Amino acid sequence: MHEQLAERTVYLYTRIYMNIKFTLLFFVALLPKLFFGQDEEKLNELICKETYQYQSGNRLSAINFVASDDINFDLKYYRFQWKVDPNHDSISGSATSYFKSNISNLKTLHYSLSTQLTVDSVNYHGNNITFSQTGSYDLTITLPGTLPANIIDSVSISYHGVPPSNGFGTFTIFNHNNIPVLWTLSEPFGSQDWWPCKNGLTDKIDSIDVYITTPSRYTAATNGVLKEQYTVDTFTTYHWKHTYAIAPYLIGIAVTNYDVYSDTVHLSNGVVMPMTNYVYPESTDARPGTHDLVGVLEFYDSLFINYGFYKEKYGNAQFSWGGGMEHQTMSFVTNFNWSLLVHELGHQWFGDLVTCGSWEDIWLNEGFATFLEGLTHEHFHSQSEWMGWKTANRNSATFPTSGSVKVNDTTNVNRIFDGDLSYAKGAFILHMLRWKLGDTVLFRGLRNYLNDYKYGFARTPQLIAELQAASGVDLAEYFRDWYEGQGYPSYKIIWQQTADSILSIQINQTTSHPSVSFYEMPLPIEIKANGVDTIIRVEHTVNGQVFTFHLPYLVNEIVFDPDIRILSKNDTVRMGTIIGVRNNIADVDIRLFPNPVSSILTLTTSGNFYAESSWKIFNDLGDEMLSGIEKPGSTQINVAALPAGVYFFKYTRKNSEAIRSFVKL
Numbered sequence: 304m305h306e307q308l309a310e311r312t313v314y315l316y317t318r319i320y321m322n323i324k325f326t327l328l329f330f331v332a333l334l335p336k337l338f339f340g341q342d343e344e345k346l347n348e349l350i351c352k353e354t355y356q357y358q359s360g361n362r363l364s365a366i367n368f369v370a371s372d373d374i375n376f377d378l379k380y381y382r383f384q385w386k387v388d389p390n391h392d393s394i395s396g397s398a399t400s401y402f403k404s405n406i407s408n409l410k411t412l413h414y415s416l417s418t419q420l421t422v423d424s425v426n427y428h429g430n431n432i433t434f435s436q437t438g439s440y441d442l443t444i445t446l447p448g449t450l451p452a453n454i455i456d457s458v459s460i461s462y463h464g465v466p467p468s469n470g471f472g473t474f475t476i477f478n479h480n481n482i483p484v485l486w487t488l489s490e491p492f493g494s495q496d497w498w499p500c501k502n503g504l505t506d507k508i509d510s511i512d513v514y515i516t517t518p519s520r521y522t523a524a525t526n527g528v529l530k531e532q533y534t535v536d537t538f539t540t541y542h543w544k545h546t547y548a549i550a551p552y553l554i555g556i557a558v559t560n561y562d563v564y565s566d567t568v569h570l571s572n573g574v575v576m577p578m579t580n581y582v583y584p585e586s587t588d589a590r591p592g593t594h595d596l597v598g599v600l601e602f603y604d605s606l607f608i609n610y611g612f613y614k615e616k617y618g619n620a621q622f623s624w625g626g627g628m629e630h631q632t633m634s635f636v637t638n639f640n641w642s643l644l645v646h647e648l649g650h651q652w653f654g655d656l657v658t659c660g661s662w663e664d665i666w667l668n669e670g671f672a673t674f675l676e677g678l679t680h681e682h683f684h685s686q687s688e689w690m691g692w693k694t695a696n697r698n699s700a701t702f703p704t705s706g707s708v709k710v711n712d713t714t715n716v717n718r719i720f721d722g723d724l725s726y727a728k729g730a731f732i733l734h735m736l737r738w739k740l741g742d743t744v745l746f747r748g749l750r751n752y753l754n755d756y757k758y759g760f761a762r763t764p765q766l767i768a769e770l771q772a773a774s775g776v777d778l779a780e781y782f783r784d785w786y787e788g789q790g791y792p793s794y795k796i797i798w799q800q801t802a803d804s805i806l807s808i809q810i811n812q813t814t815s816h817p818s819v820s821f822y823e824m825p826l827p828i829e830i831k832a833n834g835v836d837t838i839i840r841v842e843h844t845v846n847g848q849v850f851t852f853h854l855p856y857l858v859n860e861i862v863f864d865p866d867i868r869i870l871s872k873n874d875t876v877r878m879g880t881i882i883g884v885r886n887n888i889a890d891v892d893i894r895l896f897p898n899p900v901s902s903i904l905t906l907t908t909s910g911n912f913y914a915e916s917s918w919k920i921f922n923d924l925g926d927e928m929l930s931g932i933e934k935p936g937s938t939q940i941n942v943a944a945l946p947a948g949v950y951f952f953k954y955t956r957k958n959s960e961a962i963r964s965f966v967k968l
């Protein structure tokens with residue numbers, strides 16, 4: 304689902320312009336430029352739509368919609384036979400559910416279905432059987448006998464009525480160009496508003512057949528492939544089939560006077576597959592947009608793992624909700640803007656193929672889809688568009704000073720789909736891992752994650768385990784800070800270059816929320832001099848840390864994080880005198896030579912305190928590589944076995960420390 308900037312924009316609006324009647328047009332035109340600078344125009348339409356919905360009073364409800372998720376049986380297959388007409392907000396038909404009993408005496412089945420819909424009958428082996436509808440969402444079916452474990456059986460539930468509208472508008476009719484359109488959007492809790500289901504994130508249905516009967520002037524789009532269509536009188540039935548495991552909320556239907564066309568996609572496994580699009584006839588931007596999307600599907604397919612539903616298709620069906628929804632193999636989109644299309648497509652890997660196992664982990668869907676959106680800007684577009692994506696998402700993720708990516712209230716739809724936290728900050732968790740672990744390791748870990756959990760569900764600890772296995776890096780602290788913790792760091796950097804050309808950079812950090820006292824991070828620092836422009840990476844492990852470099856040139860400027868790799872805000876860099884508490888070993892001249900070094904590094908210090916001094920060498924990831932004690936006179940350290948690179952040398956005398964760096968050839 305794509306609506307990330309909307310949440311923040313709406314909030315800004317209510318905060319700043321609370322009782323002032325600005326026109327919507329003025330607001331939409333002005334706000335992105337004010338707050339996000341250039342390069343935001345493609346996002347304006349999304350903002351507009353969502354803002355409009357908000358202003359109209361259609362605020363998302365925070366009611367707890369979750370109903371029963373019966374673990375006594377396992378869903379295997381559904382056959383839906385629905386009759387809908389986009390002129391009317393009602394549905395009639397049946398849902399035939401095949402299930403396997405998980406217990407030895409299965410007698411009662413609990414499905415979730417709004418009691419605003421009337422169940423007409425429940426058929427079992429050709430006979431109508433007992434059922435009851437109670438509360439808001441419980442449909443209880445009583446089998447005539449008991450089923451032993453591991454038996455597959457089925458019930459057919461016939462029902463009709465006007466579905467309630469919850470969440471993002473579960474079951475909606477609207478007009479485009481004076482033509483009615485009907486669509487469904489079930490995420491997160493809405494399936495039960497229009498079909499009898501299990502409403503949790505525990506049980507994917509192995510395959511589905513969907514028969515949609517509608518007036519013949521309309522066309523119906525849904526998951527999977529269109530197997531056949533037939534017309535009786537003035538009604539046409541469209542039979543769609545999907546043969547991959549699917550979470551209930553990823554089933555969606557859309558009906559209107561669609562134009563249908565296909566592009567061709569070449570997957571990395573050699574499969575040639577259609578991308579089939581159902582678009583409003585008046586949408587002239589559809590074909591250019593979906594044509595460009597073909598390359599993106601091929602990009603994801605080769606970067607991650609094969610498109611999971613390659614025996615069928617990918618597609619887009621147009622609807623008029625303010626954004627998009629990643630229905631499996633058939634995303635619903637309001638327009639054909641790059642960001643929206645690539646976001647929903649990204650969900651086919653992260654969200655559909657592997658689905659978050661709890662709404663607490665929605666960032667596994669939305670943070671990833673937002674991250675993938677960024678990858679496409681980096682891969683397909685100019686540097687300025689890639690920087691634009693990073694700037695916009697950093698601004699969004701640091702807009703709130705508190706709030707965690709981990710969803711603390713899974714009954715609150717607004718919180719689950721918080722654009723700043725679940726989308727932008729979730730994306731930055733991944734963006735920063737690229738910097739921390741490197742692309743090779745990160746993408747290997749993500750491929751393993753996809754392969755190990757495809758067609759199922761995953762939670763955050765399972766992703767962490769995959770990334771740790773791929774990298775060999777303990778990521779517990781990282782995820783404690785960035786996933787469970789709230790807020791962000793602000794860096795205060797002071798630098799000075801002394802007459803002997805030693806450059807010292809002191810890095811201090813404050814955090815916006817007390818849940819995180821310090822973010823241990825590798826930080827990029829750009830050193831600019833006449834004719835020299837270098838970005839170094841320092842491992843910031845303690846506040847007030849001072850990094851020292853012997854440079855044969857005069858530094859003009861120090862820039863923090865020029866490429867936007869770190870989530871931070873209100874950072875400052877200034878020249879000044881460093882009063883490094885941890886780096887002032889007074890009156891001691893610490894020398895390391897030669898530098899660069901290939902085998903033997905020599906340490907000398909002034910004074911005669913070797914008996915109480917020790918040293919450690921760290922690589923640029925902060926891993927301790929060597930350690931020892933200082934010896935009388937000079938200390939010879941054999942670094943021949945270290946891989947080439949930049950290393951940090953920490954010299955400790957009593958409670959004082961000094962940091963030096965050297966280059967191993």
Ligand SMILES: [Zn+2]
Nearest residue numbers: 304305669672
């Ligand atoms: Zn999304």
